Amino acid sequence: MLSEGSSFMKGMALGGIFCLLLSLLGSFTPGMQSSPEDQHHHHHIKAPTNDELQSLSEPQMVELSQKVRVYCVIMVQPKVLVYWATAKDTWSKHCDQAVFYSSESAKALEAVDLNEQDEWTKLRKALKHAYDNSGDLRWFFVARPTTFAIIENLKYLILAKDPNEPFYIGHAMKSGELEYVEYESGIVLSYEALRRLVNVFKDEEKCPERGRALWKLSEEKQLAICLKYTGVFAENGEDTQGKGLFNSKSVSSLIEDGMSKNPLDVVEGCCSDLAITFSGMSPNQMQVMMFGVYRLRPYGHNFHDSLIFFPPEGSDND
């Protein structure tokens, strides 16, 4: 009995030391917040400043305004038809071409039927379809059903970027060694990046159609891995002050965060003035955001932007 007791105590002591060692090693990656050093490993893409735009010559501006046209890939589901209807009636009208991609066909849902339930395979098929049907559009934006995007602000971000260079932009996140763009807050791909991606899709070793790993990687990470093989890396989209432009939360939830973290400067501290995406918005919230972005404004305040974007034809809520 005594020997068992002492074995027990010895075991306990060793177990405690073991646990302590593990947690000391593990404490360098705390679960609560990502350390600020992580942020600096991201590649950043910043919107051009006013001075940069002013320094461009006339022919350069003409060329840029012709190149910056966006093909929107919007993933929808027949289960939640109202998101398709809302996206169609709101922000997607500002895309140069907006195409909806659905997992299955349904009456009243005007979308490309991918006939596929797996998220990663759906994304692959949609991107391949987009590449084949892009015409002369050179930028691609991938959205989820609850994403709201302000396309003019996206165009501003990528204005001076060459789509024949590989770009993979959004809210960049890090998972171990892998840097990927968060799906929820929208993914931006240049023509060159998409071309390389479609090419690597053919390689079943590097970029399998259905994940072979024991555990399934999320589709956003799969995308990052495939792109990494082609030499394309994730970049974080930011405004001239370094604020993130792609948001994975809804605007009201970001405001509420601001109220508890930054009560004296809620609005300044919340989100960029030229934010590109918000996610998790309800259909009604999207209609209000449409009004808030494209209509509601204070009289007598003007911004003399170097580029003018006209409202789309035949629309009444913008």
Next chain:
Amino acid sequence: MKALGSRCAFFIGFLVGTCTLYVFLHQVWFERTFSTLQPDGLEKTAAQLHELEEDSKNWKKERSALFNLNHPHHKGEDSHMADELYKKVRILCWVMTGPNNLQKKARHIKNTWSRHCNVVVFMSSVDDPDFPTVGLGTKEGRDQLYWKTIRAFHYALENHGDEADWFLKADDDTYVVVDNLRWVLANHTPEEPIYFGRRFKPYTKQGYMSGGAGYVLSKEALKRFVEGFKTKVCTHTTHVEDLAMGQCMEKVGVVAGDARETPSSGRPFHPFVPEQHLTSKFSKSFWYWSYCYYPISEGPNCCSDLSVSFHYVDASLMYLLEYYTYHLRAFGYRYRYQPPSPLGYKIEAWDGADGGHSYSKESNRPSRGGHWRGWRVRPGQTGNRK
């Protein structure tokens, strides 16, 4: 047998030790991070001091009113027109609130839209020199609303009559876009006996203005209101503040103004939140249909781009509306609706067709008299200079 037993004991002990220490460490670590999130007593007073400091940058507190020092501006924004109107169309905003709502509601108004008023006064039943609020000497409650209104307007004329041209009443759950209110008022003068708001029709000949959506009196209207009480033409008829106000206005010859730009345009003052006006289908039996003086539009046509007010706005919606109105925008977007400038105010033509726009001194760029470069892009087509 004994060896096996002691080996088992060892393993069990190992597991128990690991688990216990894990739980212990987790608790300690958790508590540490938890405590960094919770400000302790000392940190709280530091936060309060910081708030006071911020306040003193934005306001001059005097005689229980807040005088705007720091009219909010954006970097890179050309707001010379808004500044012009700020100087010419001076508005005193008074907010109907109470001691229980100062931290819950009034504080958020202080942080957001009231910063665009020339003078702000928070009217309560109790004096509070710190916030500051004016004590009107009434009790709290729905039946006190008209008493508070009467006294608040009397106070405003007596103490601030020379410091403003227009006097706005708002609730502590009303959001007002003061710059857009100035645009409406700039077409009138403070000597006109007129008042504006969301016009309702029942119970009165010329209608009355919804209390929750906010209403604004010209200086002449305010003078007549106060005079009306002196001569007993107006009395405390009912506690339904907006109706009572409308009845008095009618008696003293103040006109119920039409704030709409044209009869078919979107409305400026709104008795509900934007979501309801933009997306709800109000049921036909809802009182709203029979109350509105002018025909109601549902959907996007409900609301003017230059909307002035919304009601039933909670704290987080206050900040969200501030973000939507003054911050979030679409780069380069040419608004469908181009509002005409108010009578007597010249604004440079900003259409860029002939390139004849000169930048104001406020903007960051040097004045270029003449050629403006702007490139127009319409979605779906190749960008062409038109």
